Every structure is written in C-alpha cells, then in structure tokens.
Amino acid sequence: MKVINLSAKNTILNKYLAEIRDVDLQKERMRFRQNIIRIGHVEAYEASRYLDYAEKEVQTPLDKCSVAVPQNDIVVGTVFRAGLPLHQAFLDVFDEADNAFVSAYRYYLDKECTKVGVKIEYMATPILDGKTLILVDPMLATGESMELAYKAFLTNGTPKQIIMACVIASKQGVEHLRKCFPDENVILICGAIDPVLNERKYIVPGLGDAGDLMYGAKETKE
Numbered sequence: 001m002k003v004i005n006l007s008a009k010n011t012i013l014n015k016y017l018a019e020i021r022d023v024d025l026q027k028e029r030m031r032f033r034q035n036i037i038r039i040g041h042v043e044a045y046e047a048s049r050y051l052d053y054a055e056k057e058v059q060t061p062l063d064k065c066s067v068a069v070p071q072n073d074i075v076v077g078t079v080f081r082a083g084l085p086l087h088q089a090f091l092d093v094f095d096e097a098d099n100a101f102v103s104a105y106r107y108y109l110d111k112e113c114t115k116v117g118v119k120i121e122y123m124a125t126p127i128l129d130g131k132t133l134i135l136v137d138p139m140l141a142t143g144e145s146m147e148l149a150y151k152a153f154l155t156n157g158t159p160k161q162i163i164m165a166c167v168i169a170s171k172q173g174v175e176h177l178r179k180c181f182p183d184e185n186v187i188l189i190c191g192a193i194d195p196v197l198n199e200r201k202y203i204v205p206g207l208g209d210a211g212d213l214m215y216g217a218k219e220t221k222e
C-alpha cells in the first residue's frame with residue numbers, strides 16, 4: 001500500500017485541518033462539515049492522479065482540442081454516518097461515480113472501554129467487478145472499520161483498483177491497513193497522520209468524535 005500524507009507538505013489543506021481540530025471552531029457544525037468537504041475536494045484531486053486517462057477530442061467554438069480524461073468506472077464507498085460529508089466531496093469531483101454505503105458502528109467489548117468491536121449492519125452497493133473503488137472514512141483509528149467495510153463490499157464483486165481516503169489517520173490504523181493491503185497499487189490518502197490512539201481508541205490529538213461533531217451526539221434512551 002502506498003501512503004500519501006497530504007499535510008507533509010505546506011498547502012491550504014493545513015488550514016482546513018487546523019479548523020476541524022480547533023475545539024472552539026468545532027462548535028459550528030456547518031463549518032465543521034464544510035471543512036471536511038473542502039478536505040475531501042483536495043483528496044479527490046490527489047486521487048485523480050492515480051486514474052487511467054485517454055485522449056478525448058472536444059470541439060470548442062474555435063477549433064478541436066484533445067484532452068486527457070479519466071476512463072475509470074468509479075464507485076465511491078462510504079461508512080455511515082461520519083463518512084457522508086467526505087463522500088459528498090468525492091462525488092462533487094467524480095460526478096459520474098456510482099455509490100456504495102455500509103453502516104458500521106464501534107462498540108466496546110469490555111466494561112473498561114479498551115477493546116473496540118465494529119459492527120456492520122446495512123449495505124447498498126453496485127456490482128464492483130472491474131471498478132475503481134474509492135473508500136472514504138474520515139477517521140482511520142484502528143483501521144478495522146475500513147477493513148470491514150472493504151470486506152463487506154467485496155462480497156459484491158472484485159474491484160480492479162482500490163483507493164482509500166481519510167481525513168485523520170492514526171499511525172496504528174495506517175500500519176493495520178498496510179498489513180491488509182500489501183499490494184503497492186492500493187493507495188491510502190490521509191490529510192494527516194497522528195501519533196497515538198488513546199485507551200478508548202480515539203485518535204490523539206485527533207479531533208474527537210467526527211460523527212458527533214457533524215451531526216450531534218448519539219443518545220440512547222434507557
């Protein structure tokens with residue numbers, strides 16, 4: 001797996017990342033979602049470097065011109081619920097893409113909340129044979145939800161190319177995916193890679209719970 005860490009270079013992306021991490025700015029939910037979308041646009045542009053291109057002739061009002069355009073049949077795949085703004089960002093850029101959705105949620109396996117399980121319940125996807133599957137999930141913590149989402153999607157066909165994108169990854173999550181995807185043609189695009197996971201498997205420094213910051217806290221009536 002080839003890992004691309006976009007914040008290793010100084011670009012405007014770092015401003016968007018700084019804003020989504022900022023505990024005061026996080027109070028504005030719309031701004032938080034909008035910044036995730038702006039990061040997604042940058043990541044989708046990065047992903048476009050790895051597609052296959054062919055020349056297409058276009059007639060302008062003045063003359064013909066030849067333009068190299070992507071040929072891939074793209075499917076953007078997302079994990080509910082936190083993946084939705086990032087998904088929309090990729091769909092803005094790859095506007096003809098098909099779409100795949102899977103619901104995955106984290107739950108704690110022990111009372112101390114140190115072991116996390118990921119449950120997959122719902123899936124809606126086109127057939128993936130021969131397609132370019134772009135899997136997006138904003139927070140790559142342990143890497144298990146990305147892995148499980150991928151395995152769930154695989155039950156509906158074998159993509160010819162896999163590109164994954166996250167906003168913030170942990171080093172541990174990246175290493176987990178490296179083991180799952182030893183093939184160098186698999187691409188992982190990260191906005192930033194943070195050093196640790198805490199005992200509750202949150203990325204540190206990270207930004208907190210991305211889904212809650214986008215859509216509000218989850219509440220369960222006992």
Ligand code: URA
Pocket residue numbers: 082139140141201202203204206207208209210211
């Ligand atoms: N999911 C989140 O929203 N945040 C984390 O830090 C890890 C997983």
